[in-house]
Every structure is written in structure tokens, then in C-alpha cells.
Amino acid sequence: MPSDQSTDYFPSLEPPYFVVEVEGRLDFIDNDVSVRRLAIYGDALAPGTDGKLSLFRVEHSHETAQIMVALMFNQKRQRSRIYLFPILPNEIEHLSLAHTPDNCDLDCKWAKQRHWDLVLSDTERQTLTNTLLAARREPGNVIKRDKPKMRGYRAAAEARGCMTIEPGSQRCRCETEGITLD
Amino acid sequence: MKSEIRYSFFSAENPAGTAGSVRFGDYYVPRSSTGVNRLTPDPVVRAATEYRKAIGLGKIRAFELLKQAVLMDAAHPEVFFRNVRNAAQSILSADYRDRYEDAVQVLLLLTQDVKRLADGIPDASEEMSRAIVRALGRRKELSTLRRFVSTGSLGFREEVINAIDEIDSFEARELLLSLQSDPDQPEVIRNFLAELAQQ
Numbered sequence: 118m119p120s121d122q123s124t125d126y127f128p129s130l131e132p133p134y135f136v137v138e139v140e141g142r143l144d145f146i147d148n149d150v151s152v153r154r155l156a157i158y159g160d161a162l163a164p165g166t167d168g169k170l171s172l173f174r175v176e177h178s179h180e181t182a183q184i185m186v187a188l189m190f191n192q193k194r195q196r197s198r199i200y201l202f203p204i205l206p207n208e209i210e211h212l213s214l215a216h217t218p219d220n221c222d223l224d225c226k227w228a229k230q231r232h233w234d235l236v237l238s239d240t241e242r243q244t245l246t247n248t249l250l251a252a253r254r255e256p257g258n259v260i261k262r263d264k265p266k267m268r269g270y271r272a273a274a275e276a277r278g279c280m281t282i283e284p285g286s287q288r289c290r291c292e293t294e295g296i297t298l299d
Numbered sequence: 300m301k302s303e304i305r306y307s308f309f310s311a312e313n314p315a316g317t318a319g320s321v322r323f324g325d326y327y328v329p330r331s332s333t334g335v336n337r338l339t340p341d342p343v344v345r346a347a348t349e350y351r352k353a354i355g356l357g358k359i360r361a362f363e364l365l366k367q368a369v370l371m372d373a374a375h376p377e378v379f380f381r382n383v384r385n386a387a388q389s390i391l392s393a394d395y396r397d398r399y400e401d402a403v404q405v406l407l408l409l410t411q412d413v414k415r416l417a418d419g420i421p422d423a424s425e426e427m428s429r430a431i432v433r434a435l436g437r438r439k440e441l442s443t444l445r446r447f448v449s450t451g452s453l454g455f456r457e458e459v460i461n462a463i464d465e466i467d468s469f470e471a472r473e474l475l476l477s478l479q480s481d482p483d484q485p486e487v488i489r490n491f492l493a494e495l496a497q498q
Contacts, residue, residue, distance in 0.1 A: 140399060143487060144454035165396045166352065194400075197465055259491075263467065264498035 126181045126257040127203050135172040135209065135233065136181065136201040137161060138188060145255045161202050161249075161256070162242050169234040171221065172204065172214075180231075181257075182270040183279075187228035189262050190271060190281045197263070202256040208248050212241055225281040227291040342368040343382050347389035351401060362408065369409055383409045384419065384427065391426040402430040407437060417443050425451075429458045436462025441471055448478060456488055464495055 127134070139161045164170050173184045181201065189196045213236040221232035237245065260267055274281060278288035346361070346368035353361035369386055373379035386409065387402040406413060413434045420428045428451065435444050444466075447459045460478070463471050478484055479492040 138396070141454050141457050143457040143491060144452075163394050163396055166354070171396070196400075198461060258494050259461065261464070261495070261498060263465075264495075266498045 130203055132178055133176050135174050135204045137172050139200050139202040139256050142200050142256050169236050172233045172235055173231045184228055185260055186270050186274045187223045187225035187281050191223050198259050198261045200256045200259055224284050343385045344389045347386040351390050351393055387430055388427050403433045406434040413438050414440055414443050432458045432462050436465045439466045441466055
């Protein structure tokens with residue numbers, strides 16, 4: 118990925134980390150009440166319909182942009198905005214975490230390779246919530262599909278023949294040159 | 300709690316039906332010949348649950364069943380909108396990731412009159428309020444959204460601002476600019492508006 122497309126979505130965090138999609142950002146600072154934060158972290162850790170929490174592993178900070186493209190322009194979802202919430206590997210690596218590229222319905226093959234599933238029991242979810250609470254972790258800024266910044270990410274992905282933008286594309290560089298953005 | 304006798308489309312030969320059952324909130328208590336009452340979910344809640352669980356093409360079929368359940372005894376508009384809200388609330392109450400998007404889709408597909416749902420925002424749950432606001436944004440109901448820019452929690456206001464931002468009209472941009480320079484708005488809201496403007 119060209120350097121001008123890099124993103125400091127989580128400037129205070131050093132990769133690698135996992136990201137999960139969440140619904141909002143101001144919720145996390147609403148009244149700054151710990152009880153409310155607990156409820157919202159619980160929300161951030163809500164599983165999908167299959168009972169698993171979908172995570173994407175980010176090895177370099179500039180990769181976050183491609184994960185946003187893969188999530189936001191996916192034909193099956195068409196989100197108009199996105200927030201990502203970071204979780205550090207040491208916070209979850211002792212849990213039931215599995216690398217699951219095949220359990221991801223995104224079109225982007227690169228993003229699929231970064232997909233992990235996390236299964237949490239109620240106790241584990243509560244423990245992780247407390248860990249995030251202690252770290253005062255917050256999601257990154259809202260990124261919107263129709264804004265110039267995101268259009269830049271989209272254009273870069275399109276130039277690489279990204280299958281999220283062109284489903285069935287025969288010129289996906291991830292396919293022809295391996296799963297890499299560099 | 301107010302109860303009501305409901306008449307069912309199930310026949311008397313079908314003991315699993317809700318004929319002659321008594322309704323308590325979202326549940327029926329069937330009158331059983333054995334004297335044992337079983338709690339049976341409201342048809343709208345039951346259909347909404349099936350819609351939530353459905354995937355792929357099954358979602359289309361599940362939506363048709365949900366629509367039938369919502370319309371089943373909705374001759375009066377109040378009943379219809381109550382059923383629509385119940386369907387969305389039932390989806391929102393479930394603990395899964397796409398519940399907001401599913402609830403917004405249900406609201407948008409079941410009714411053209413999203414503005415009427417907005418009248419219930421002051422009494423609705425936070426999640427329901429946010430789903431209605433998102434639906435208002437999709438329908439570009441700027442004048443209705445304007446009523447809520449300075450109400451509710453920060454998370455709710457964030458939802459309202461996002462909905463206005465997605466309308467992307469001259470009036471919507473003017474409104475966001477005026478909010479950004481409004482000293483009465485909380486600092487975190489003004490920062491959020493500035494962040495949106497920078498993108």
C-alpha cells in the first residue's frame with residue numbers, strides 16, 4: 118500500500134493488535150461512568166449470529182485502511198460508516214482464539230487471511246471487559262464511506278484490483294503476488 | 300397488567316395454536332386442557348426472532364413471515380406501529396453484532412412513515428431510539444432529526460449527527476456547521492463534528 122494511504126487510526130498503539138467493528142465512539146466516553154463503559158465494552162464484544170466474535174489481526178498500522186475497505190465496501194454489508202475497536206494479543210491469546218480465514222464472508226482475500234474467531238464464555242467476556250476497562254481502551258474515529266479519506270483508501274484498493282471493489286476481479290494483486298500490501 | 304382475549308387463526312383442532320389464549324405483554328398463556336399453561340411468544344416476537352436467525356435467501360422468506368405477523372391484527376395504525384416497534388425491539392434485544400442493521404432494515408421495510416416512529420423516541424429504549432434515528436437518516440428526514448440534535452446521551456447524539464451527515468444536503472451541512480460552532484454543545488460533540496468535517 119502506498120505510504121500516502123497510511124493511517125494512524127490507533128496512534129497510541131503499537132501493532133500487532135486485533136480490531137473488531139463496533140457501533141459508536143461517544144458511547145465510550147458518555148458521562149465517563151465506569152458502569153456505562155462496562156455495558157458498552159460488553160456490547161463491543163457481542164458475538165455474531167454464529168456465537169463467535171470476528172476479529173482481524175493488524176500487523177502494520179497501514180493495514181487498517183484495507184480492513185476498513187474490506188468491511189465497508191463488502192457487497193453483502195454496505196456499511197456507510199465504521200468504527201474499529203482494538204484488542205491487544207496478550208489480552209486474548211489465552212482464550213479460545215482461532216485463525217479462521219474460511220469463516221469470513223468478505224470478498225477481500227487478504228482480509229480473510231487476517232480473520233480470527235474468538236469464542237467467549239460469559240465469565241471470559243466479563244474478564245476481558247474488565248481488562249479493557251482498566252486500560253481505558255476506546256475505539257478509533259468514525260470513518261465514513263462517502264468522505265474523501267475513505268475514497269482515497271477505496272481508490273488505492275481499486276488500483277490493486279481489490280475483489281471487494283470488483284467482485285470476481287481477475288487482477289487482484291493479493292492473488293497474483295501473494296497476500297501483501299507492501 | 301391488562302390482558303386481552305385474542306382470536307387465533309389456528310383451528311380448534313390445533314391445540315398448539317393460540318385460540319382462546321390470554322395475552323400478557325409479549326407472551327400468550329395458552330389455555331391447556333391439562334391445566335398446565337405454557338408461555339408462547341407473541342407471533343411478532345417469534346417471527347422477529349426467526350428473521351434474526353435467518354441467513355442468505357432465508358432472510359427474505361423470514362421477512363415475509365414477519366410482515367404477516369405484524370399485519371395480522373393491525374387494522375388500527377396504533378397497533379400496526381406497536382407491532383413494528385415490537386419487531387425491531389425484539390431484534391435489538393438479542394445479543395449479536397448486526398442487530399442494529401437488521402432492526403433498521405425491518406423498520407424501513409415495514410413502514411414508509413418513519414417520522415411517526417420518531418414520536419416514540421422519548422419513551423423508547425436507547426437502542427430503539429438509535430435504530431429509529433438511523434432509519435430517519437436513510438429516509439433523509441432532516442427536519443425530524445433536527446429535533447433530536449441536543450437531546451439524549453452523547454451516544455444518541457452521535458447517532459443523530461451521523462444520520463444528518465449521511466443526508467449530505469446543503470441544509471444538513473449547514474446544520475452540522477452551526478452545531479460545531481454552538482457553544483452550548485458539549486466539547487466532545489464539537490470535537491466529533493470537527494473530526495467529521497476533516498475527513
